[in-house]
Amino acid sequence: MWYKRTIPLVIVFVIGVLAFAHNYVPYPEADDFREHMTKWFMIIGGFGLFLGAYSLLHMHVSRIRRMQPGWAYSAFVFIGAAGMIIVGLWNDGYGPLESAPSTAKTWFDWGFDYVQIPCSATIFSILAFFMASAAFRTFRARNVNAALLLVAALLVMFGRVPASESVGAWFGQQGFFPKIADLIMEFPNLAATRGILLGMSLGAISQSLRILFGIERSYMGVGD
Amino acid sequence: MATPQEQIKRMTIIRHIIYALVAAAVVLPYIVKMDMPFSASKWSKKMYEAIDKLEPGSRVLLSFDYDPAAEAELYPMSMALLRHCFKKDLIPIVMTHWPDGVGMCKKACEEAAAESPKLWGKEKISGRDFALLGFRVGGADLILNMGENLKGAFTKDFYDEPTAGMAALEGVDSLRDIDMAVDLAAGIHVQVWIAYGHDRFDFPLGAGTTAVIAPKLYPFLQTDQLVGFLGGLRGAADYELMLEQSGKATQGMQAQSVTHVLLIVMIVVANARFIVNRLRGKQEA
Amino acid sequence: MTAVDNTQTSSSSRRTIELVVLVGLVTAFGIISALVRFPLEEGEKLRDVIGIIIGAGLTFIFYSFLYRDNPLFKIAENLYVGVALGYGAIITWRQSLRPEVYDPLFRAVTSEAFWHELSYRVVPIVLGILLMTRLSKKHSWLSRYSYGLMVGWGAGMGIFVVTDSYILKQLEGAxxxxxxxxxxxxxxxxxxxxxxxxxxxxxxxxxxxxxxxxxxxxxxxxxxxxxxxxxxxxxxxxxxxxxxxxxxxxxxxxxxxxxxxxxxxxxxxxxxx
Known part of the structure; x- marks a missing residue:
């Protein structure tokens, strides 16, 4: 139906053209237009974050309802979320409509400092162990390209820590290894990263054009 | 010939030995005192100098775009930057694009302000000597909006104080009025700040990132879209070194050295074994 | 005894050993925490100290995954997801919807100010509410208006910005x-x-x-x-x-x-x- 598919496509095209073209308009109205539109998106985005949170909770509700393997653990998602939302709304007596004074450390802050930070920081630090294990077991110079990768990795790893300067100092060249790491980063790494960046940028532009002309419609979701 | 069960058992044992070695390598430098001096790298120096040359009262926008997962690398960087600003009487304006970054902003600002009288003999008050703007949704749109009307994008600061009339934001109507901005990011936000902030509204931009992001920023350093950058814990340690304020990053450098050397030795040994086996015509076990 | 019996016996004895080790570790953690952290030092608050102990406990629980996946790890993992979700929801309210929607409308000093703010914000608020229709199968098409606006703006602005900052400036550098x-x-x-x-x-x-x-x-x-x-x-x-x-x-x-x-x-x- 036209109001379900055509109007959204027209909106995308019109707003996309305006978003692109207003950058070339040398009048203050163009800046005002940008300010208004971006403010709109800041407001819409707030609702979007709630949608994301709801989707996550919904996923765990489904898991519990269908009694999927490990469903009982999903209850802890609700315990954690409910705990934080309750202390956040209570706000140590200041309520959801006021801010606690800058000197106060609320239970909400406590939950962040002593539950969220340790969990979040630790869960990612576990990767250090996995990485070491994987590197020992699989990182091999099987051919010239793999050897290049390996040598570059070793030189950068060594050149970026103080130990390299101590080892360099034994030979009277304290800055030798850091310099090698710098050279790798500033020449071959820079060149390859720029190549990738240019490739990705061209890809992003073609994807944007596909969206504007209605070829790419995945943002519309499923259904008619 | 080992059976599959025996091979799995052997691999599990090797894996656990590696884990134990890594854990020992991290803890060791805190038990056995090691002294490995280091000097600040080129891009860290440029970043420090760009901030150091600002006049007292200059506004430095600090965007802490990271969550607790990157705390180990970026929180020491945040503290070092805030200390530098407070030492030089610059006025930091702190914000984040990440909801989880709010806690990190608040913690860093309050900690830096609390220690300022002891470190620099200067009392720092929110709204006067620094502004904690907090979080707004929007990403690139937020930056564009701030470029037109900063106080409109943040009508109130984190503590619900109106930004209009706030002493710390006096004369700052848009990003064009900022003397310098630094983005500390655990994701792609540096690129977003470059494209939607620096290149549109023309202010000096520096960056501090997790080590994983760091290699991707070199193209922007060569084109002067970034004035300098701090890469990972080493970048934070460089900044602490130049600021002469030893902190968590400096304390972590010895452990960083030991773990890197351990990993290098492990990789070299495994490759030596691989090459010897290959020369003997054997498949690697 | 058959091979299957042997395997079952060794598996159950291993479980018993693991349980004993776990109890030992938890006890050791409790004793160390109590000895090191108590009595409180001057200036320390009880809730902060308890927080640090909980944080340390959670850290060890996460590291237990290195030995093997286990129920304690799964509980901590799910709790973390919940806490992060709750934190994000409250921050979105405090730092986005309250200052951008609630305060301008419901704390407007005069009715004139209310109508002014409403006229400025009504479109994005309606579009924001329309986003929520994505949760309904029947009405999800309404969310396409909001997504269309955001995606169109992102694509149009993106073409300009990417060309300038990531292509032209990088080519100049090259x-x-x-x-x-x-x-x-x-x-x-x-x-x-x-x-x-x-x-x-x-x-x-x-x-x-x-x-x-x-x-x-x-x-x-x-x-x-x-x-x-x-x-x-x-x-x-x-x-x-x-x-x-x-x-x-x-x-x-x-x-x-x-x-x-x-x-x-x-x-x-x-x-x-």
């Missing part, structure tokens, strides 16, 4: 060898041959690398002779860059581990550096 040649004879006289040549050589290395990487990516026709050689140069550049990225990734992951060890040593165990 062809800098020509700019680096010192043409002023007075300046050139004061520079050694190396000082004059180095930036040009360096920039050429970058230019060749960028072009060869792009060549490798974009020309998907079979690479023959010269093309094949040039494409191989691109691969070599990529390999070195991936190696450098790996080196930095190791640095990053180790830093996170160092951060946790610092927390355990300095904050939980209060060891002075």
């Amino acid at each position: 062809i800098r060898p020509l700019q680096k040649i010192v043409t002023d004879p007075d300046v050139a006289a004061n520079l050694s041959f190396f000082d004059q040549a180095w930036p040009v050589v360096g920039s050429l290395v970058i230019l060749i690398g960028t072009v060869s990487v792009l060549f490798y990516f974009f020309f998907s026709v079979p690479h023959k002779r010269l093309g094949s050689g040039f494409s191989r140069v691109g691969i070599s550049y990529l390999m070195i860059a991936f190696g450098a990225s790996f080196g930095y990734t190791v640095m990053g992951r180790m830093s996170l581990l160092i951060g946790r060890v610092q927390f355990l040593m300095f904050e939980w165990l209060k060891i002075k550096q």
